Amino acid sequence: MRQEIAFVEKEELKRKPDTASLGFGKYYSDYMFVMDYHSEKGWYDPRIVPYAPLTLDPAATVFHYGQAIFEGLKAYKTPDGTIQLFRPEKNMQRLNDSCERLCMPQIDEEFLLSAIKELILTEKDWIPSEVGTSLYIRPFIFATEAYLGVRPAQEYKLLVILSPSGAYYGDQLNPxxxxxxxxxxxxxxxxxxxxxxxxxxxxxxxxxxxxxxxxxxxxxxxxxxxxxxxxxxxxxxxxxxxxxxxxxxxxxxxxxxxxxxxxxxxxxxxxxxxxxxxxxxxxxxxxxxxxxxxxxxxxxxxxxxxxxxxxxxxxxxxxxxxxxxxGQLSQRIYDELTGIQLGKKEDPFNWTVKVAHVEV
Incomplete structure (x- = not known):
C-alpha cells in the first residue's frame, strides 16, 4: 500500500534569484523531499519539508565508509506552461543500480517518481523559463546508521533537492x-x-x-x-x-x-x-x-x-x-534534444513525462 506524503509548510519563502545569475547548483528551492529507511521497517515517513540543514551522528557510516549515491535530472517549463521531465524512469532505474552495487536498499521507482512530481508541483514557481534554464533535480541516498564496523548500514536517508540552474559551462555551446x-x-x-x-x-x-x-x-x-x-x-x-x-x-x-x-x-x-x-x-x-x-x-x-x-x-x-x-552535428543534436525537453519539437520517442500544466 502506497504511503501518503506528509507536508510541512514553511513560514517564510525565499526570494527567487535573478535568472541571469543562476549558474549551476548555486541556489536551492524552499522545500525538499525526505524519506528514511531502517532494515526492520523498510522505507518510511515520506515527507516534503522546508529545505534546511541536516543533523547526523558523528559515527554515521556515510562519513567513514562512503555509502552515498545520487542522480541528476531536470524539470522544464514549455512555452504553453506544461511542466515536464525528460526520461525520468532511466534515472530511477540507475539509482537502483547504484543501490545494488553499494549494498543499499532498493527504492520503489514509481513511488519516488511520483514524490518528485509532487515536490516539483509544490515548487513550480522555481522553474525558470528563460532560454538555457531548467530546474535541476538531485535525488540522493546515504547511510545514517551510527556504527563503526565495516558492513552495509542498516539505516539510510533519501532526499530530493531542487536547484534552478542556467548553463553548466556559462556559454553553453562555446567549445x-x-x-x-x-x-x-x-x-x-x-x-x-x-x-x-x-x-x-x-x-x-x-x-x-x-x-x-x-x-x-x-x-x-x-x-x-x-x-x-x-x-x-x-x-x-x-x-x-x-x-x-x-x-x-x-x-x-x-x-x-x-x-x-x-x-x-x-x-x-x-x-x-x-x-x-x-x-x-x-x-x-x-x-x-x-x-x-x-x-x-x-x-x-x-x-x-x-x-x-x-x-x-x-x-x-x-x-x-x-x-x-x-560542429553542425553537435548543434543539430543540441537543438533536437533541448527542443524535445522544452516542448518546442515533436517527441517521436515518448521521452517526455508531463507533470502538470500551469498558467503562463
Whole structure:
C-alpha cells in the first residue's frame, strides 16, 4: 500500500534569484523531499519539508565508509506552461543500480517518481523559463546508521533537492578545452565506475584541479589497465565524429551509462547517421586528427546536454577540433534534444513525462 506524503509548510519563502545569475547548483528551492529507511521497517515517513540543514551522528557510516549515491535530472517549463521531465524512469532505474552495487536498499521507482512530481508541483514557481534554464533535480541516498564496523548500514536517508540552474559551462555551446589525464585513473572494471556514487567524484578532484590550473575545463579519462582507451569526461560521456561516423566508448563496467548518451545514440540511429559503440584508443583519435578525419568531438550529460570540445591535450600533444567552433552535428543534436525537453519539437520517442500544466 502506497504511503501518503506528509507536508510541512514553511513560514517564510525565499526570494527567487535573478535568472541571469543562476549558474549551476548555486541556489536551492524552499522545500525538499525526505524519506528514511531502517532494515526492520523498510522505507518510511515520506515527507516534503522546508529545505534546511541536516543533523547526523558523528559515527554515521556515510562519513567513514562512503555509502552515498545520487542522480541528476531536470524539470522544464514549455512555452504553453506544461511542466515536464525528460526520461525520468532511466534515472530511477540507475539509482537502483547504484543501490545494488553499494549494498543499499532498493527504492520503489514509481513511488519516488511520483514524490518528485509532487515536490516539483509544490515548487513550480522555481522553474525558470528563460532560454538555457531548467530546474535541476538531485535525488540522493546515504547511510545514517551510527556504527563503526565495516558492513552495509542498516539505516539510510533519501532526499530530493531542487536547484534552478542556467548553463553548466556559462556559454553553453562555446567549445571547451579538455586535458587527457596521464597520471590518475577514474575507475576500473569490477569497481564502481558504472554507478553514481559520491566517491567517484571525490577521486576525480585532484586531476580536475590540475587540469583547471592549466586552463582546461575538464578531464578525459583513459582506461585504468592500459591507460590508452578513452572512457569518459569528468561529468559527461564523450563522442567523436570521424570521417562521417560517430564513435563513443562502449559501456564496459567502468563507464557511467548516461541518459543523455543513450538519447544521442537513439537520435543518431533515428536519423540514419552511423554510430558505433566500441573501444577506441586516444592514439586513434589523434591519428584521425592527423588524417584530417576528426570532424567533431562533444560531451553529453544531464547538466550540459551537449558540450562541444575545441581542444584536446594529451601528453603535451595539443589538437584543435573544428577551429574551436561547434560542429553542425553537435548543434543539430543540441537543438533536437533541448527542443524535445522544452516542448518546442515533436517527441517521436515518448521521452517526455508531463507533470502538470500551469498558467503562463
Amino acid at each position: 571547451v578545452k579538455i586535458h587527457v589525464e596521464e597520471d590518475y585513473v577514474r575507475a576500473v572494471i569490477g569497481g564502481v565506475g558504472h554507478v553514481k556514487t559520491a566517491g567517484n567524484y571525490a577521486a576525480s578532484l585532484k586531476a580536475q584541479e590540475k587540469a583547471e590550473a592549466n586552463g582546461y575545463a575538464q578531464i578525459l579519462w583513459l582506461d585504468a589497465k592500459e591507460n590508452k582507451y578513452v572512457e569518459e569526461v569528468g561529468s559527461m560521456n564523450i563522442f567523436f565524429k570521424i570521417n562521417g561516423e560517430v564513435v563513443t566508448p562502449k559501456l564496459n563496467g567502468s563507464i557511467l551509462p548516461g541518459v543523455t548518451r543513450d538519447s544521442v545514440i537513439e537520435l543518431l540511429n533515428y536519423w540514419n547517421i552511423p554510430v558505433r559503440e566500441e573501444k577506441i584508443s586516444i592514439e586513434e583519435i589523434f591519428a584521425a586528427h592527423e588524417r584530417g578525419e576528426l570532424e567533431e568531438v562533444f560531451g553529453t550529460g544531464t547538466a550540459a546536454v551537449i558540450s562541444p570540445v575545441g581542444e584536446l591535450n594529451w601528453n603535451g600533444r595539443v589538437i584543435t577540433i573544428n577551429d574551436y567552433q561547434i
